[in-house]
Amino acid sequence: MEFTNRVYNILLALVTIWCVAILAAPLLTTGGEVSRPIGSLLYEGFSKICHQIEARSFHIAGQKLGVCVRCSSIYFGFLATLIFILFVTSPERLRTPSIQWLFLALAPMIIDVLSYNAGIQSSPVMARLITGVLAGAILPLYIVPPLLEAVVHIRMSLHKAGGLYA
């Protein structure tokens, strides 16, 4: 159980670092000579996974965040659920809910994306924010339980193989 909590805390720390990096990209870019290259590197890294269109992003200090509104909402929604889980239950007690909830939570975002691309609606910021948070917030419920189970299983297998000495 202690091991499961440790794995969960590592996951929480990694997701927090990821979200901090999204916020840090504009702050570092507007900072001094030393921080600017790090900010640029973060922008470049995030550009591989997001269009980073200026008009579709939140801004800090006059600069866009590392990723767009929709992506930011998904990542911060993911982080919020990870923190929420700590307050309402313990990670090892978490069980994967029925799969239809996942599709139900993702549906508004998919509808928003498709209807925007079809030119039916303009996908306002609030729509991107709400549908993104909803999608991001549900994902940990489907990723965390198998992840914890998998890491425990891999650790046991390594123990059996004599590859780990705890």
Add this chain to the structure above:
Amino acid sequence: MPEKPNKQRAVLLGGLVIGGLWGIPFVNMINCCCCAGILLGGILASYLYREEFVEGMPPFESSDALITGLLAGIAGAVVATLIGNLIHLIFGPIGAELTRDIIEKVLQRLEEQGSIPSGIYDDLLDQLEREINKPLTLYEVLKDFLFGVIILPIFGMLGGLLGFAIFGKKKTTQPA
């Protein structure tokens, strides 16, 4: 007792899908939504591996899904680097040009709606133009590969786990 099936086929097919969705211009726009293409590749790898389990084998576990997704992501990074650079060598910066056309249309639409000030439009087009004219160097290839080899296994692994959550464990009756 029979062992679990070999992951090779699932990893390679998943890696091909991930590599294609990451490396082929225009198609790779799907990843603009939080690496959706990579997640799909991870889900596919996990599903394909699950299907290889037959009666008498140990059950398909979440650790199998995690490892399959992770390995598919690594394979995907290699495939994407090969495909992406091959396309660049043959067709030139076709990917950046396609991206420019799409972003140009989006910006035009936003400008018409009044969502962005008109000055920003030209600045962004200048930025895209610079991106297109950037030469393909070994440094750029290695940098892209490095980004890929970090990002793809992470999202491939998450895809694998999502696949496990969607398709579930595969129980197999083991011989007594």
